[in-house]
Amino acid sequence: MLRSLTLLASGILFGAGLAISGMLNPSKVAGFLDLFGVWDPSLAFVMGGGVVANFIGHRIVTRRTQPVFAARFNLPTTSGIDSRLIVGSALFGVGWGLGGLCPGPAVASLMLVPSEVGLFVVMMLVGLAVGRVVMAARPAVASQPE
Amino acid sequence: MTIDFEAFTPLASLAGGVMIGFAALLLMALHGRVMGISGILGGIVKPSGSGDVSWRVLFVIGTLVGPVIVMLIMGRGIDMTPVASGLMLPIAGFIVGLGTAIGSGCTSGHGICGLARLSVRSMSAVGTFMVTAIITVYIIRHVV
Structure with missing residues (x-):
């Protein structure tokens, strides 16, 4: 039960973060990719915030021997x-x-x-x-x- | 290059980005899984083993519900202006699915998670899809 709830919670956090960040707006995404037009740099902040938070946290998290609800960390090999x-x-x-x-x-x-x-x-x-x-x-x- | 200051939302984008980063951390810390949504979906449409599907479905349900909760809390709609219509949307969708399956990841898996692990593969993937996406938008907006 707790396991399922935490999976739901991480999905909700992901979806909510996407909604707040502006990533759900295709025209904003195109504005970010339109480097040679009128450029909206916002989405670089999404990537920056996500990577930095994950960069710091990942090092702390994977110091444990295993995740809370699974036998091992499934990292790409x-x-x-x-x-x-x-x-x-x-x-x-x-x-x-x-x-x-x-x-x-x-x-x-x-x-x-x-x-x-x-x-x-x-x-x-x-x-x-x-x-x-x-x-x-x-x-x-x-x-x-x- | 001209900066579009009217559309620029550094704080909301940074906050959303940090939330996405924490979602990835939660999934790794509790379940030992990389938060790559294309891989998570791929494992639902073509499972690689039994007992591997339920965690994926739960995460995807959360992803579906998350923006609805944001909308309810903020009390207003989320800006979602499309850039493609008609046949272009399903074509784009197919290419996105095919490309992320072949390249083993998208903006979340290679972008948020791979870059944070300093993976050389993910850095190459992100560099590649950023370049082709920028070229594609350039062609659509400034050439065609």
């Missing part, structure tokens, strides 16, 4: 830069620029403007599933077992 990382991220940037929505804000907007972002979210989930199927079928060279 992949290292090195491969073509997938770059190609996937490049694609994501194009989609983000086109719609002014990245995955968190798209989900967080769903209850407020379902008719506007509904199709975006559905197609994003389709894209995620297709991407995962493609990736599973073609394992990365770096992570292939000998």
Whole structure:
């Protein structure tokens, strides 16, 4: 019960933070990405605040041997830069620029403007599933077992 | 470059950013999970194992509800002006999903969490998607 409530709480904090930050506003996102037009630097403050809070906290949190409700810290083990990382991220940037929505804000907007972002979210989930199927079928060279 | 001072909201954005950072900390400290929303969603649409879905669903429900709570507390709507319409929205959504699945992360996982861990992979991912997003907006707003 407590475990479930804390999961809900972290999701709520994430969604609320996104709403307060301005990330749910695609035109504000586009204003931030429009470096060569009339630029709104606000979203650099979202990234800055999130990274700094997490940078300090992460070092304190992972000093413990394990998380409160789980056996271990599930941290990414992949290292090195491969073509997938770059190609996937490049694609994501194009989609983000086109719609002014990245995955968190798209989900967080769903209850407020379902008719506007509904199709975006559905197609994003389709894209995620297709991407995962493609990736599973073609394992990365770096992570292939000998 | 001209700064858009009318739209500039440094305090609200910083406060929202810190809240997002604390959400990531909470998820790591209590559940040992990276707060990457594209990965969390990916594990729901195509689960990699049993018993791995419920935590994801709970987090996503929270994400859905969070902005509603903000709206109720503030007593006014949240500014959400779209930039794309028609077919462009679902196309953008598909590219966002596909790209984040292939690149193993988005603005939350690579951005907030990866950068905070000083991950070289995440730094490369963030640098890449920032550049292609800026180019895309440049083309839409200043070329087409």
